[in-house]
Amino acid sequence: MSPDEYLSVLNPQQEEAVVHEGGSLLILAGAGSGKTRVITTKIAYMISHLHLDPYSILAVTFTKKAANEMKERAVLLEPKSAYAQIRTFHSFGAYFLRKYYMEAGVDKNFTVYDDDDMVNLVSKAIPTLPKKECSFVAHKISLAKDYCLTPDSSDFSQIGCTEEFADQYAAYEKRLRETGNVDFGDLILLPYLVLKNSALVKNEIHSRYRVIMVDEYQDSNVAQFLLLQQLSGVEDGVETYVCVVGDDDQSIYKFRGAEVKNILNFQNCFPDTKLVRLETNYRSSSQILACADSVVKNNAGRLGKTLVSARGNGKKPVLAFLENQDEECEFCSQLIENAHKKGVPYSDWAILYRTNAQSMGFESVFLRKKIPYTVVGTLKFYEREEVKDILAWLSFVANPKDEIAFRRIVNKPARGIGNTSQEKIVECGRGRSMLDGCREIKLSKKASEGVQFFVSLSVELDSMLNENPDAESGKKSKSKKKSLSDFVSAVSAKSGLEDYHRSQDEIAGTQKISNLQELANAASLYPCTKAGLLDFLDHIELDRTLENESEQDDSKDRVTMITLHNTKGLEFSRVIITGMEHGVFPREDKAGDELEEERRLFYVGITRAKDELYFTSCGMRRMYGQTKFMYPSPFLNEIDSSLMKVIGDTPPSYEPGLSAGEDPVAKKWHVGAQVYHDDYGYGVIASGKMNDEGEYVISVNFETGGTKRFLPKYQKSLVLEDCE
DNA sequence: GATCGTTCTATTTTT
DNA sequence: TAGAACGATC
Numbered sequence: 156m157s158p159d160e161y162l163s164v165l166n167p168q169q170e171e172a173v174v175h176e177g178g179s180l181l182i183l184a185g186a187g188s189g190k191t192r193v194i195t196t197k198i199a200y201m202i203s204h205l206h207l208d209p210y211s212i213l214a215v216t217f218t219k220k221a222a223n224e225m226k227e228r229a230v231l232l233e234p235k236s237a238y239a240q241i242r243t244f245h246s247f248g249a250y251f252l253r254k255y256y257m258e259a260g261v262d263k264n265f266t267v268y269d270d271d272d273m274v275n276l277v278s279k280a281i282p283t284l285p286k287k288e289c290s291f292v293a294h295k296i297s298l299a300k301d302y303c304l305t306p307d308s309s310d311f312s313q314i315g316c317t318e319e320f321a322d323q324y325a326a327y328e329k330r331l332r333e334t335g336n337v338d339f340g341d342l343i344l345l346p347y348l349v350l351k352n353s354a355l356v357k358n359e360i361h362s363r364y365r366v367i368m369v370d371e372y373q374d375s376n377v378a379q380f381l382l383l384q385q386l387s388g389v390e391d392g393v394e395t396y397v398c399v400v401g402d403d404d405q406s407i408y409k410f411r412g413a414e415v416k417n418i419l420n421f422q423n424c425f426p427d428t429k430l431v432r433l434e435t436n437y438r439s440s441s442q443i444l445a446c447a448d449s450v451v452k453n454n455a456g457r458l459g460k461t462l463v464s465a466r467g468n469g470k471k472p473v474l475a476f477l478e479n480q481d482e483e484c485e486f487c488s489q490l491i492e493n494a495h496k497k498g499v500p501y502s503d504w505a506i507l508y509r510t511n512a513q514s515m516g517f518e519s520v521f522l523r524k525k526i527p528y529t530v531v532g533t534l535k536f537y538e539r540e541e542v543k544d545i546l547a548w549l550s551f552v553a554n555p556k557d558e559i560a561f562r563r564i565v566n567k568p569a570r571g572i573g574n575t576s577q578e579k580i581v582e583c584g585r586g587r588s589m590l591d592g593c594r595e596i597k598l599s600k601k602a603s604e605g606v607q608f609f610v611s612l613s614v615e616l617d618s619m620l621n622e623n624p625d626a627e628s629g630k631k632s633k634s635k636k637k638s639l640s641d642f643v644s645a646v647s648a649k650s651g652l653e654d655y656h657r658s659q660d661e662i663a664g665t666q667k668i669s670n671l672q673e674l675a676n677a678a679s680l681y682p683c684t685k686a687g688l689l690d691f692l693d694h695i696e697l698d699r700t701l702e703n704e705s706e707q708d709d710s711k712d713r714v715t716m717i718t719l720h721n722t723k724g725l726e727f728s729r730v731i732i733t734g735m736e737h738g739v740f741p742r743e744d745k746a747g748d749e750l751e752e753e754r755r756l757f758y759v760g761i762t763r764a765k766d767e768l769y770f771t772s773c774g775m776r777r778m779y780g781q782t783k784f785m786y787p788s789p790f791l792n793e794i795d796s797s798l799m800k801v802i803g804d805t806p807p808s809y810e811p812g813l814s815a816g817e818d819p820v821a822k823k824w825h826v827g828a829q830v831y832h833d834d835y836g837y838g839v840i841a842s843g844k845m846n847d848e849g850e851y852v853i854s855v856n857f858e859t860g861g862t863k864r865f866l867p868k869y870q871k872s873l874v875l876e877d878c879e
Numbered sequence: 880g881a882t883c884g885t886t887c888t889a890t891t892t893t894t
Numbered sequence: 895t896a897g898a899a900c901g902a903t904c
Contacts, residue, residue, distance in 0.1 A: 218893045245894045267894085286900080339894050374893075411892060510890055532892090569880070697894060720891050742890060756891080779889060780895030 178427030187438025248342030262335025300340025301412025372401030440469020570605030
């Protein structure tokens with residue numbers, strides 16, 4: 156497309172955003188308003204019309220997928236866009252840290268610890284801490300990093316932590332620095348600190364990046380905001396052009412540290428900000444948008460915008476009240492089957508739910524009815540045991556200071572190196588190299604034999620990467636040139652992990668071996684060198700979504716089953732939002748800010764639909780082995796009934812605020828009453844009160860000695876005894 | 880270090 | 895209910 160062509164397809168607001176120059180720019184882009192088009196066109200425009208050096212443009216997104224799409228589309232418009240930095244926030248951080256590893260105090264060959272690794276490291280850094288609390292602390296540490304809090308920060312109250320957390324955090328951090336590695340939070344936090352502390356680096360960055368763009372800005376966290384501030388030099392009076400794009404109504408990652416305030420306050424932090432609203436929606440019909448609007452307008456503290464559909468009236472959304480889950484699955488499968496008979500492809504459909512567990516019911520029905528489907532986001536390839544084992548080897552070869560990787564592989568398969576031996580080695584080699592620890596420490600005969608094998612294997616594998624094929628004299632046949640996949644295969648074979656997992660496959664009928672082959676395949680694009688290995692690891696660590704390819708492409712026409720969170724950025728012709736029940740969506744414990752976030756999640760779900768939208772709500776649902784009566788989601792009440800076609804009997808609404816005195820349930824199950832329970836026997840009601848949801852909760856002291864709490868409203872196994 | 884039984888606990892998760 | 899995770903035992 157020629158520059159004038161790609162400008163001519165824009166609407167006035169889009170064009171205004173694209174050609175804007177000068178101060179900063181905040182683009183409030185409603186769902187389906189052509190946001191990506193605007194960003195990519197803007198990149199192309201700056202290069203071709205404003206003659207900006209593509210090298211000086213940095214555009215960051217949150218997902219690899221979004222980054223790839225952005226890059227591809229920008230290159231189509233302007234080939235020179237290929238030289239711009241278009242990447243995820245975290246991959247930019249990794250790139251930055253590889254360049255300034257000295258300043259950041261990390262190893263040149265660092266790898267990235269994931270959440271599991273963090274938990275392991277916490278448990279090693281604080282040996283007295285019980286396992287359960289390790290994951291709690293690890294989670295808090297990553298949250299702390301999202302909020303840009305370091306161990307010496309004075310106040311952890313904003314992440315709900317007390318004094319003792321600072322020590323735990325400090326212990327973890329010390330241990331992490333000894334490995335030379337980083338965690339995800341560091342990919343943002345460390346670049347921020349480097350920029351803050353080094354005028355030299357700062358100058359280098361400021362003179363390079365003249366334009367910085369951030370996509371999905373509503374989901375940026377505090378650390379990312381501060382990093383953006385440093386990168387742009389806005390505080391130092393550097394005139395970097397900053398353009399952020401986002402939609403405050405679609406902020407759904409508060410629980411991970413995302414801060415809506417970033418977008419709400421942008422205009423205060425970046426001077427001379429121009430605000431452009433993109434309010435023309437090219438995705439959904441107006442009846443769908445009417446639902447979306449009537450929901451989201453119940454939220455306070457929005458910048459506010461009204462979407463106008465460019466696609467006409469369309470079909471009225473349908474709300475179906477169903478008796479139970481089975482009916483819900485049946486209803487969905489029939490909708491899809493009937494449409495399929497009329498020629499609607501399966502891939503037009505998406506089934507949305509709040510929690511992953513809800514996919515199960517749909518899966519079994521779809522399996523039985525032979526409706527092809529794909530579940531998005533479950534069992535990630537890189538989280539599988541066998542894959543993690545090999546990755547641990549790869550990370551360890553890259554960086555032998557990595558104690559977590561070391562512990563994972565040193566005794567798998569068993570080589571007689573038990574916990575005590577491992578402890579000794581790590582203690583000895585910490586901060587240097589686990590291999591030094593292996594060589595220097597004295598162990599039992601069995602253990603030292605195992606260690607010897609491990610060390611020589613590490614050395615051998617390491618040397619595979621150091622071979623320089625070009626330096627070899629004589630023949631330079633290209634077919635002989637090794638790729639990293641040879642290295643990965645060698646790791647599986649020589650470590651004994653291949654045999655180990657093959658026997659597991661035979662026992663459990665799993666796919667571990669083919670997963671390992673898949674992993675080796677994925678490495679084939681990289682050279683068999685240290686640099687190639689690091690590249691590969693970065694690619695993997697920073698893109699955990701990559702699925703087993705073979706699973707994906709045997710059939711393209713499939714129904715999508717997906718959590719509401721995972722739908723961000725996607726669109727489907729026909730969308731069914733399931734489980735619209737109080738306690739399921741929104742979840743039970745949500746109130747205030749969190750309830751607003753749930754509402755935004757609902758808004759995101761609705762605005763995924765292009766042509767048809769359905770809601771399903773069940774009167775009963777099996778949860779935790781019990782069948783519970785359900786009330787319709789309060790969100791449904793926010794949509795005027797004239798905006799939907801209702802199927803089935805409307806059940807009574809949920810009524811919060813009944814106090815215990817007025818509640819007939821509470822009168823019946825009064826304190827002091829005798830009860831009998833199928834499993835626990837006779838007991839007396841010791842106390843009764845309303846919980847936050849306005850449900851009456853009793854606690855019962857049983858003759859057998861135990862105390863249990865119940866919701867009598869739902870209780871089937873508990874009966875009142877006559878007191879006579 | 881493998882296996883079996885008991886106990887506990889149930890979100891969302893771009894990187 | 896189901897699955898993971900832990901602890902006791904061989």
